[in-house]
Amino acid sequence: MAEAGLIAIGAGLALGLSALAAGWAESSIGAAAVGAMAENEKLFGKGLILTVIPETLVIFGLVIAILIIGLAG
Amino acid sequence: MRPEQMVKCQIMAPKTVYSQTIDTLYKLGLYHITPHVKDDLDIGSPLADAEDLSAMLVKIGSVLSAFDPVEPKKLPVLTNKSLTAAQKGVRKLYDDFIGAKLAMETHEKDVADAKERKQWLSALKTFGLDIPTLIKSEKLTYMFGTVSKVKDIQQIIGSANDISFQTTTNNSTTYILAVTSTEHKAFLHETVSKLGFNEIALDSVTKAVKDELASLSSRITKANDSMQKHHKKWNIIQKELPTLVGLQEVVHEEVRKQELPLNFAVTESTFVANGWVPAKKTEIIKNALVDATGNKIHIEYTKADKKDFVPVKLKNNVLTKPFEFLLNLYSIPSYKEFDPTTLLFLTFPFFFGFMLGDFGYGLVLFLAFWYMKKKFPSTKDAAKILMFAALISMIFGGVYGEVFGFEHVSVETGKAWCANYGVCLPEHTLISHGVETTVADFPRLFNRVHSHMNVFGFEVLTVLVVGAIIGFIHINFGLFLGFLNELRSHGFKHAFEAKLSWIIIEIGVIMAVLSMIGMLVVSQWVGWIIALIGVVILGKGEGIQGIVEIPALASQMLSYMRLGAVGLASVGLAVVVNENLALPFIDRGGIFVAVGLLIMFIGHFINILLGVIGPFLHGIRLHYVEFFSKFFTGGGVPYEPFEKKQKTNLRGAK
Structure with missing residues (x-):
C-alpha cells in the first residue's frame, strides 16, 4: 500500500508542478497578448495561440501522471 | 485548395x-485598387464635390x-440636383439644431438657477425679516447660507451671546441667518465656519422677499x-432623423467614390x-467599362x-466556408500558398470530437450552438x-460508449430498456x-479510460497512442504540403533540403529504434547514419535555425497526445460528478434525489463549458x-x- 501512495504522490507532483510551470509561463505571455490586443483587435488569434503554447507542459504532465498511475496497475 | 486566380488590371482613360469609370467600378464591385505611389506621375485629387460632401x-x-440611433430611410440615388437640395436642407437643419440646442x-440653466433661488428665498421668507433694510444697515452684520452640521448649531452659536440667529429646514437643507453687531463680524465668521457653512449672497435681494418670490x-x-x-423644434428635427441617416x-458612399482618384496616377488630362x-471576370469588367465610357478607355x-503582392480571395464551398473564420484568426494565406481551410474542415472537428x-455533451452542444446561430447571426460562422464539431463529438461518444460520463447503466435498467x-x-x-459488479454496458469500439495497449513493453492508454x-x-x-509550397515558390532543390530532409531524419530515427528493440535485422548505426544525412541536408536548407528545431519535431508529435489527455x-x-458526487445522494432516495440531480446538472454544465x-x-x-508551422x-x-459597403457604422459614440 505504501508503494501505491508514493505512486499517487508522484502522479500528483507530475501534474501539479507542470500546471504551475504552465501557469507561470502563460501569465506573462497572456498579459502581453492582452496588451497587444488592446492596440489591435486583429491580434486575437495570434495572442490566443501564443498564450496556449505553454499548455503543452500541462499536457505532458498529465500524460506522465497517467503513465505513472498505469504503473501502479 | 488554392486562392482564386487574379490578374493585374490597368485602366487608362x-x-x-x-465619374463614369468610378461609377462602373463601384457597381461591378470587383476592382481591388492598388494605391499609386507618387513617382513621375502625380497622385489624383478628389472630385470637385468631395470637400462639400465631407x-x-x-x-x-x-x-x-x-x-438615439434610428433605422435609416431608403433614399433614391442622388442626382446633382437632389444633392444640391440635400446640401441646402442639411445646412438649414444643422442651423436649427444648433440654435435649438443652445437655446435649450x-x-x-436659467430654470435651474431660478429654482435654486426660489428655494432659499422661501427659506428666508419664514424668518419674516426685512432683508433690504438688513443689507443696508451699518450697525448690523449678517450671514446667510446652508449648514451641514445641524446638530451642533445650538451648542456652537447658542453659546455665543453676541449672535442672534434663526434656522429653518426646507427640502432637508438647513438654512441659517445669523446677525450680530458690526464689530463682531470676525467672530461671526469664525463661529459659522465651524458648522460646515456655505454662504448664499443676499446682495441681489432688492425688494421684499415676498415680491422677489412672486417675480x-x-x-x-x-x-x-x-x-x-x-x-417642438427639436421634435421636428427628430422626425427628420431616418432621412438624415439614409x-x-x-453621401458617405458618394464621398468614397469622389475620393477614389486619390489612388490613381494622373497626368494633365488622363488618369x-x-x-x-x-x-x-475580365471580360465582364472590360465590356462594362467600354460601354459606360463610350470606348474612351484602355484596359x-x-x-x-x-514580386507582386496579389490580393487573396479564398475559394471555398458552402461546407468549408465557415472554417475561413479559424484561418482569419491566424492569417490568410499568401497568393502562392495552399489555402488550408479545407484541411481545417477535415481535421478540426475531428480533433474536437476525438477530445x-x-x-450527451455533443448533443447538448449541438443544440446550444444551433440556438446561438439562430439568435446571434453575427456568430454564424x-x-x-462548433455545430459540426459537436456532431463529430456525438460520433466519438459512440466510439467510446459514453453518455454524460456514464459508460454503463445498472443491469436492472438495462433489462427494463430491453423489455420496453x-x-x-x-x-x-x-x-x-x-468488488465485482455486473452492469449493462453501452456499445463501444474501445473504452478510452481503461483500454491499454502495449508499446515497447509498457502498458499505455490506447487514446494517447492513437493521439501520437x-x-x-x-x-x-x-x-509534404510544405514541400509542395516550396516546390512552387523556390524550386525542387530548396524544397527537398528544407522539407523532405525532416522525413529522412524521421526514417533514420525510426530505423535505429526498430534495430535497437530487435525488430529490424540491420545494425542500428545504419539508421543513425541516415538520420545524420538528413540533419546535414536540413542544415544546408534551413541553416542553424532548422537544426535547433529538430528536438521540437519529437515534442510536437508527442504534443498530439493531448488529443487523448484532454x-x-x-x-x-x-x-467524479456522476459516481462520487451525485450517485451517493441518489442512492439515499427521497429528497436527496433532487439534490443529486442538481449536482449533476451543475457539474455537467461546468464540464460542458470546459469541454x-x-x-x-x-x-x-x-x-x-x-x-501550420510545417x-x-x-x-x-x-x-x-x-464596392458598396455592406454595413457602415458611421455614428460617433454618443
Whole structure:
C-alpha cells in the first residue's frame, strides 16, 4: 500500500508542478497578448495561440501522471 | 485548395470619363485598387464635390450624435440636383439644431438657477425679516447660507451671546441667518465656519422677499414656455432623423467614390488606375467599362509576377466556408500558398470530437450552438464550425460508449430498456477495488479510460497512442504540403533540403529504434547514419535555425497526445460528478434525489463549458502551432474590391 501512495504522490507532483510551470509561463505571455490586443483587435488569434503554447507542459504532465498511475496497475 | 486566380488590371482613360469609370467600378464591385505611389506621375485629387460632401457628413454626424440611433430611410440615388437640395436642407437643419440646442441649454440653466433661488428665498421668507433694510444697515452684520452640521448649531452659536440667529429646514437643507453687531463680524465668521457653512449672497435681494418670490415664479413659467417652443423644434428635427441617416449612408458612399482618384496616377488630362480583378471576370469588367465610357478607355490585363503582392480571395464551398473564420484568426494565406481551410474542415472537428467524445455533451452542444446561430447571426460562422464539431463529438461518444460520463447503466435498467424499448445492452462484469459488479454496458469500439495497449513493453492508454499516431501522420502531411509550397515558390532543390530532409531524419530515427528493440535485422548505426544525412541536408536548407528545431519535431508529435489527455480529463470530471458526487445522494432516495440531480446538472454544465473551451483551444492550437508551422506562412493581402459597403457604422459614440 505504501508503494501505491508514493505512486499517487508522484502522479500528483507530475501534474501539479507542470500546471504551475504552465501557469507561470502563460501569465506573462497572456498579459502581453492582452496588451497587444488592446492596440489591435486583429491580434486575437495570434495572442490566443501564443498564450496556449505553454499548455503543452500541462499536457505532458498529465500524460506522465497517467503513465505513472498505469504503473501502479 | 488554392486562392482564386487574379490578374493585374490597368485602366487608362481621359479625365473626362472619371465619374463614369468610378461609377462602373463601384457597381461591378470587383476592382481591388492598388494605391499609386507618387513617382513621375502625380497622385489624383478628389472630385470637385468631395470637400462639400465631407463637410455635410460632419454636420449630419453632429446632429445624429445628439439622438438615439434610428433605422435609416431608403433614399433614391442622388442626382446633382437632389444633392444640391440635400446640401441646402442639411445646412438649414444643422442651423436649427444648433440654435435649438443652445437655446435649450441656456433655458435649462436659467430654470435651474431660478429654482435654486426660489428655494432659499422661501427659506428666508419664514424668518419674516426685512432683508433690504438688513443689507443696508451699518450697525448690523449678517450671514446667510446652508449648514451641514445641524446638530451642533445650538451648542456652537447658542453659546455665543453676541449672535442672534434663526434656522429653518426646507427640502432637508438647513438654512441659517445669523446677525450680530458690526464689530463682531470676525467672530461671526469664525463661529459659522465651524458648522460646515456655505454662504448664499443676499446682495441681489432688492425688494421684499415676498415680491422677489412672486417675480421669480413668473420668470420660471416664462422660461418653461419658451423651452416648450424649442422642444417642438427639436421634435421636428427628430422626425427628420431616418432621412438624415439614409442621407448619411448615401453621401458617405458618394464621398468614397469622389475620393477614389486619390489612388490613381494622373497626368494633365488622363488618369491611370492599377488594381487586381479575378481572372474569371475580365471580360465582364472590360465590356462594362467600354460601354459606360463610350470606348474612351484602355484596359490592360497582365499576369501576376513573383514580386507582386496579389490580393487573396479564398475559394471555398458552402461546407468549408465557415472554417475561413479559424484561418482569419491566424492569417490568410499568401497568393502562392495552399489555402488550408479545407484541411481545417477535415481535421478540426475531428480533433474536437476525438477530445470531447461524449454523446450527451455533443448533443447538448449541438443544440446550444444551433440556438446561438439562430439568435446571434453575427456568430454564424463560429456556430457552424462548433455545430459540426459537436456532431463529430456525438460520433466519438459512440466510439467510446459514453453518455454524460456514464459508460454503463445498472443491469436492472438495462433489462427494463430491453423489455420496453427493445434496446438491449450487453452485460459486462466490472472489477473495481476488488468488488465485482455486473452492469449493462453501452456499445463501444474501445473504452478510452481503461483500454491499454502495449508499446515497447509498457502498458499505455490506447487514446494517447492513437493521439501520437495522428500527430505523426498530421505533421508529416504538413511537411509534404510544405514541400509542395516550396516546390512552387523556390524550386525542387530548396524544397527537398528544407522539407523532405525532416522525413529522412524521421526514417533514420525510426530505423535505429526498430534495430535497437530487435525488430529490424540491420545494425542500428545504419539508421543513425541516415538520420545524420538528413540533419546535414536540413542544415544546408534551413541553416542553424532548422537544426535547433529538430528536438521540437519529437515534442510536437508527442504534443498530439493531448488529443487523448484532454478527453481523459473531461471524462475524469464527468465520472467524479456522476459516481462520487451525485450517485451517493441518489442512492439515499427521497429528497436527496433532487439534490443529486442538481449536482449533476451543475457539474455537467461546468464540464460542458470546459469541454468547449479545452477541445477548441487545443484543437486549434494543434493546427496553428504544430501543423501550420510545417507549410504555412500566411500574411496575404485580403481581396477588398471597391464596392458598396455592406454595413457602415458611421455614428460617433454618443
